[in-house]
Amino acid sequence: MGFYNLNKEERVQVVAGIHQNILTELGTGIFKQTTRYFADEDTYIRKSAYLAIGKIYQANADLRPKIINLLERLFPDEDFKIRQTVINAAGEIGKADFDCVRHFFDRGLFDEHHSPRNAVIGSIKKMGEVNPVPVLQWARLYLHHEDKEIRREICHGIELRGRKYPQDILPMLQELQHDKTARVRNTLVHVIGQIAYKKGCIETVIANLKLWENRQLVEDALEEIINVHDRYKDFAVLTQDEARQYIADNFA
Structure with missing residues (x-):
């Protein structure tokens, strides 16, 4: 029976059991159940x-070396599901302690399967939102990688930090403005x-886009900003018409 076929109380019990079993196996060093959960x-x-x-x-500083060894x-x-779960686990750790797990992302970026690579993107998002300095420094190392998929993944991965603090990632995005690959360009x-529809963000984004050289890409980005204010109208600060008018008034 699937997890969400269980009722709420049963799900709570399953989660508690998984937590306890992993904790127990970290003590024994035999990871039969943990491996089964990861797969x-x-x-x-x-x-x-x-x-x-x-x-x-x-919660357990004494177990941290054992956890890294387990991963x-x-x-x-x-x-691939195990590798994906390892990366996601590393992402949880990296929200507070990135240096000890960065090697998982160095390798995960180049995984042969898309699921672990997607886990890297998701982990960059969640780590970058709360632990931006080391995560964005790491991401910059791959910003101009020769592999277009790496560039795309990095661009996508830094997005979540930008939703609240667009100024933190706009300089990195600007460096990608002349990328010739359609997938990278579309992701950009x-x-x-x-990163333009939350409170205070459209102002920062528009001011920065004025400095970009690739006018066609900027025009596409402005159109996307307007469209996002319709797609996310329940969450956007401005209506689509207000966003369109703001751009008309402030982008020369």
Whole structure:
């Protein structure tokens, strides 16, 4: 039975059991159940496992070396789901302590399967939102990588930090304005739209876009900003018409 086929009380019990079993196995050094959780077909079981790893890491300083060793032991596994869960677990740790898990992302960026690579993107998002300095410094190392998919993943990964603090990522986005690859370019336009609809953000984004040289890309980004204010109208500070008028009044 799937995780969300259970009622709320049963789900709470499952999560508590996963947490306790992982904690117990960190003591024994035998990770039979932990490995099973990391490889589970149910994404919510895997999520419960990597969230448990993050909580245990934060609450038990003495277990932190064992947790890192566990992740390193599981990371080479042939099952992409295990590698994906390792990266997500590393992302939970990296929200407070990035340096000890950065090597998982150095390797995960180049994983042969898209799921671990997507986990890298998601982890950059959640780490960058709350621990931006080391995460953005790391991301910059790959900003101009020769592999277009790496550039795209980095661009996408830094998005969440930009939703509240667009000024933190706009200089990095600006460096990608002349990228010739359509997938990178499309992701760049998407991210610009995503960081422009929260309170105080459109002003910062528009002021920065005035400095960009690639006028066609800027025009596409302005159109995306206007469209985002309709797609996210329940969350945007401005209406679509107000966003359109702001751009007309402030972008020369």
